[in-house]
Amino acid sequence: MQEWIKLSIRIGTFGFLKEFRPEDPYITSYLTGPVMNINETVVNQQLYPIATYVSLFDLIIVFLLTDWLKYKPVIAVNALCGVISQAILIWCRSLRAIQVMEIFYGTMTACEVAYYTYIYVKVDKQHYQAVTSHMRAAALTGRFMSGLTGQTLLLLNIMDIAELNHLTFIGMLAALIWAISLPSMKHSLYFHRDSENVQCNDISTDGSIKIENVNEKKQHGKYKAALFRLWSDFKHAYTNPYVIKWSLWWALATCGYQQVMSYVQLLWTDIAGKENAFYNGAVEALYTIISAFSAFMFGRCKADWSRPDRGELLLGVLTLTEGSFLLWSSFSHSIWEGYIVYIVFGALYHIMMTVSNSEVARHIKSDSYALIFGVNTFISLVLQTSLTYTVAADGGLKFNIREQFVVYGSYFCCLGILFLCKCVFSILFDRFNKSSYNL
CATH class of the missing domain: 1.20.1250.20 (MFS general substrate transporter like domains)
Incomplete structure (x- = not known):
């Protein structure tokens, strides 16, 4: 092996x-x-x-x-x-x-x-x-x-x-x-890269290394080089409009997803009462295996997601579907409907994250994925913190759990509509450019 x-x-x-x-x-x-x-x-x-x-x-x-x-x-x-x-x-x-x-x-x-x-x-x-x-x-x-x-x-x-x-x-x-x-x-x-070498100005005139300076200079140079590499990878990724587009969906959708995952059990409790959470484990297992299978199948799907009538259309339609299901659950009084929404919502998110991750990875430096993962996650957490404080926590609007899910559903609907509008704009813009070229 x-x-x-x-x-x-x-x-x-x-x-x-x-x-x-x-x-x-x-x-x-x-x-x-x-x-x-x-x-x-x-x-x-x-x-x-x-x-x-x-x-x-x-x-x-x-x-x-x-x-x-x-x-x-x-x-x-x-x-x-x-x-x-x-x-x-x-x-x-x-x-x-x-x-x-x-x-x-x-x-x-x-x-x-x-x-x-x-x-x-x-x-x-x-x-x-x-x-x-x-x-x-x-x-x-x-x-x-x-x-x-x-x-x-x-x-x-x-x-x-x-x-x-x-x-x-x-x-x-x-x-x-x-x-x-x-x-x-x-x-x-x-x-701690595997390429830290002694600089030529650390060599004395008789060919010996200036021991008293080399450690300090090497340490300073290492941190300076690390920060330069961080900035270089960051700049390379986030000056690319295509990476920005997919990272924007990644951060916004992950914000909403984490919020739903954090508070969905409170919604189930409101729907069915404290004593009716008995099948949560089965639903979690079913959600996980369906999400894994869906993400795996989409990962094997050969499609040019850079085309707006594929990539942006996929994000727009599936995100709008997620929002619609969340709005449905916010008004539902059936725990089984709540469970269905949870499974569908999670599966759609993992499908889109599979595509989003692969598209971002294809357009950045091959060893900078960890940085982009961290930055996108950080942006997502900034947004999630703002959303949490606004609708849930003390000091904010303090919505009840059903009102919160109306907000989360509307959030995903708006995100889906945003990408559908971007899809339409991209298609019309491409057609306009082609017609201008033909003239």
């Missing part, structure tokens, strides 16, 4: 373990249920927004530290934060403790950038697409097994919702141990 495949399996195993969280589909029921007994409004306005704020604050720092510390320590911190957050859920009962848990959960989310960028340093550029698909597949498989395991244990009355936290704790502890066993990196993409 080739070395890059072995490494892909090792980091993929970590991805599987970190996503094995059987409690996640029932977290709102746990927080609002008899064990924690926290009011739904408090969960909506004072708990869930914290993770979003922390992720935004941490992400830019984590991205730089990930490269500087050469990945492995940040991957370990990712798992450690998961262990701590689960320990708090199991053994603490105060609202203040759960707010601290949200801080660790937000940090864990921010540290995921290390998982998605670690392997790019170890493998050749020709394997980037393959290892990226392996990492996403591993994480999705972990989520699938998580939902399936939680649902099975509840159906067989082996565990209740509160006891699923212990299983999640074990999964995160296993992820931490596995992270520590990962091979360390000698190099990184920016701060």
Whole structure:
């Protein structure tokens, strides 16, 4: 077996373990249920927004530290934060403790950038697409097994919702141990490249190296070169209108997607009551496997997405469909309709993200994907933080959960209409240019 495949399996195993969280589909029921007994409004306005704020604050720092510390320590911190957050859920009962848990959960989310960028340093550029698909597949498989395991244990009355936290704790502890066993990196993409050489002005006239200056100059030159490479890759990507277009959808859609994923269980609770979240695990497993299959099939679809009547039309139609389904769920009183919306919404998002990621990757420098991933995620978190503060958190409009989903549905409808208008404009502009050329 080739070395890059072995490494892909090792980091993929970590991805599987970190996503094995059987409690996640029932977290709102746990927080609002008899064990924690926290009011739904408090969960909506004072708990869930914290993770979003922390992720935004941490992400830019984590991205730089990930490269500087050469990945492995940040991957370990990712798992450690998961262990701590689960320990708090199991053994603490105060609202203040759960707010601290949200801080660790937000940090864990921010540290995921290390998982998605670690392997790019170890493998050749020709394997980037393959290892990226392996990492996403591993994480999705972990989520699938998580939902399936939680649902099975509840159906067989082996565990209740509160006891699923212990299983999640074990999964995160296993992820931490596995992270520590990962091979360390000698190099990184920016701060520790494999090409740092002694400069000629560090050589004395008799041919010996000026030892007292070389370390300081080398360190200064390394940081300066790293910042230059960061800026060069950033400029190369974001001066390309095509990359900007797909990155714009990426950031805007991910903002809305993460918001829906964070608050959808509150909507289900409003629709069906606290005691009717029994099938959340099965729905999570079904959503994950359908999304993975849909994304895989679209990844194999050979199409020229640079054509506006394909790429922009796809984004416009599917995003508008997502918005319409979310609006439907905001007025629904059937939990099964809510589940259907969740599955369709998630599958459509992963289809479009597959296309978006591949199109961005095709038009940037081959080793700058980690940077663009971080920047787009950061922009998404800025937007998500603004949206969270405006419609959900204390200090904003404090909409109830159904009103929030009206906002989220309208948000996706507007985004879909924007890309449909861009599609029409691009087609008309191309035809006008062709007719002018023929004249």
